[in-house]
Every structure is written in structure tokens, then in C-alpha cells.
Amino acid sequence: MTSETPRAKVALVIGAGDSTGGAIAKRFAAGGYTACVTRRDAEKLQPLVQSIEAAGGKAVAFGSDARKEEQVIALWDRIEAEIGPVEVLVFNIGANVPSTVVDETARKYFKIWEMACFSGFLNGREAARRMSARGRGTVIFTGATAALRGAATFSAFAGAKHALRALSQSMARELGPKNVHVAHVVVDGSIDTEFIRTNFPEKYATKDQDGILNPEHIAENYWFLHNQPRDAWTYELDLRPWNERW
Numbered sequence: 001m002t003s004e005t006p007r008a009k010v011a012l013v014i015g016a017g018d019s020t021g022g023a024i025a026k027r028f029a030a031g032g033y034t035a036c037v038t039r040r041d042a043e044k045l046q047p048l049v050q051s052i053e054a055a056g057g058k059a060v061a062f063g064s065d066a067r068k069e070e071q072v073i074a075l076w077d078r079i080e081a082e083i084g085p086v087e088v089l090v091f092n093i094g095a096n097v098p099s100t101v102v103d104e105t106a107r108k109y110f111k112i113w114e115m116a117c118f119s120g121f122l123n124g125r126e127a128a129r130r131m132s133a134r135g136r137g138t139v140i141f142t143g144a145t146a147a148l149r150g151a152a153t154f155s156a157f158a159g160a161k162h163a164l165r166a167l168s169q170s171m172a173r174e175l176g177p178k179n180v181h182v183a184h185v186v187v188d189g190s191i192d193t194e195f196i197r198t199n200f201p202e203k204y205a206t207k208d209q210d211g212i213l214n215p216e217h218i219a220e221n222y223w224f225l226h227n228q229p230r231d232a233w234t235y236e237l238d239l240r241p242w243n244e245r246w
Helices: 020-030 042-054 069-082 106-134 155-178 194-199 201-209 215-226
Strands: 010-014 034-039 058-063 086-091 137-144 180-187 236-239
Touching: 010 020, 010 069, 010 106, 020 034, 020 042, 020 058, 020 086, 020 215, 034 042, 042 058, 058 069, 069 086, 069 106, 086 106, 106 137, 106 155, 106 180, 137 155, 137 215, 155 180, 180 215, 194 201, 215 236
Parallel strands: 010 034, 010 086, 034 058, 086 137, 137 180, 180 236
Antiparallel strands: none
16 A cells, blocks of 8 residues: 655745745745745746755745636646645735826726735635635735825725725634634835835835844744634734834
8 A cells, every 4th residue: 555645735925026925935935835936927936936945945836817816716726736735825916006196097096906905805715715614724915004094196005905904804704713814914114125225225224223124024924923823813913113103
């Protein structure tokens, strides 16, 4: 008789960019999970996959448009059939595109909502269907300051992030009794990225004083949320530098 090969535990990161999403994928891979990472262009994920593998972890890249229902369903079906059950979903798509409300177009407003909210629903629904049936799992949505208050020139982004927070609240209340932990993370402040370094050098200069968020430290908090005992789950976590005004 031959025993079946144990299936991998999967952490699925939707929107695994070069900063926060990539750091989250690395953290879960270091913790023994196969990091399944997605962007619309899978080729852009190869440096991340190589970095994870070089550190001894496992990662698989997928090209997928998180706004397209058929692609989302196909992604989840493929991962669970070929790799293993998704134990952790991290939804990390941003879509932070400022515009005055008088200049905002219906097309761009709708696209931002699709990226920052609707795609969260599609992936959250697929997670809920599978995790609730298994009686375990973690879903973490990346939020922003815009999820709590709308700033000038950010009407589209704020609307989408408010909606994502409402989605996560509803899911937490529905799925918590099924042993599925849903959490929303408010990332309030500039993150250590090439975009901030290039476009906001004065802000980036505060890095040495811990004035901007380190992606690895953000990732550590996602790992913490996933491993919380269920008698003390956190629904919402705020992450911001010590000197950030709020």
C-alpha cells in the first residue's frame, strides 16, 4: 500500500506586489505555507517566486484578473485541485488613484470600485464557500485610511475602501461562528516602496526614524492575525507609524 502525499497548506495573496503583498507572501512561505501569488501579469511575479524559493519556501505564481468572476472561480478551483486547500486568503489590491470629484469619470470610478471592492467580494465569496465547509480558515482584507474617512480628491478610492470594510464586517459576523476568522487591516501611512521614495522624498527621508511603514512589519501582523487563538480574535487592526497623525 502507498500512502497519499500530504497536500500543501496554501496562503493565497491576491495582489502580491513588490512591497506589502510580496512581504506577506514571504512571511507565510517562511511559516510553511505554499504561497500562491497573483497579479494580472504572472511574469511580474517571478522575482518574488525566486526570492521565496531561494529562502527555502514554496511559491506559485498565477496570472489572474481579480475583477473577472470566471477567472476568480477558475483560480480557486485550480489551486485547491492541484496544490492544496487555501487556509489563508489575503486580499491586497489597492487602486489608490486620486482625482477631483468634478474631473472624475464614471469609467475610472467604476474601475476603482471593481479593483478595491468587487474583486474582494469575488475572492471572499470563494473563500467563504470552501472555508466554511471545512470549518476553518482565515480571510484578511487590506484596508486603508480611506476605509475610515474620505479625503479630498479620493472619492472613488474612499467609496471602494468603505465598501470593502463593510464587506469584511458582514463576512466576519457570518463566518466567525463557522470558525473562519475574517479580519480587516487599516494601513494608515506611507509604506516603504519605490513609489514613495521617488515621489515623496521628504516623507521617505523619515524612514530612518521609523516614519514610514516597513512591509515586513506589516506582514508580521498578518501572520499574527492568522495565528490568533479563537477565544481572542481581532476583527480590525490599525497599523501606522508612531508619528502618523490620525
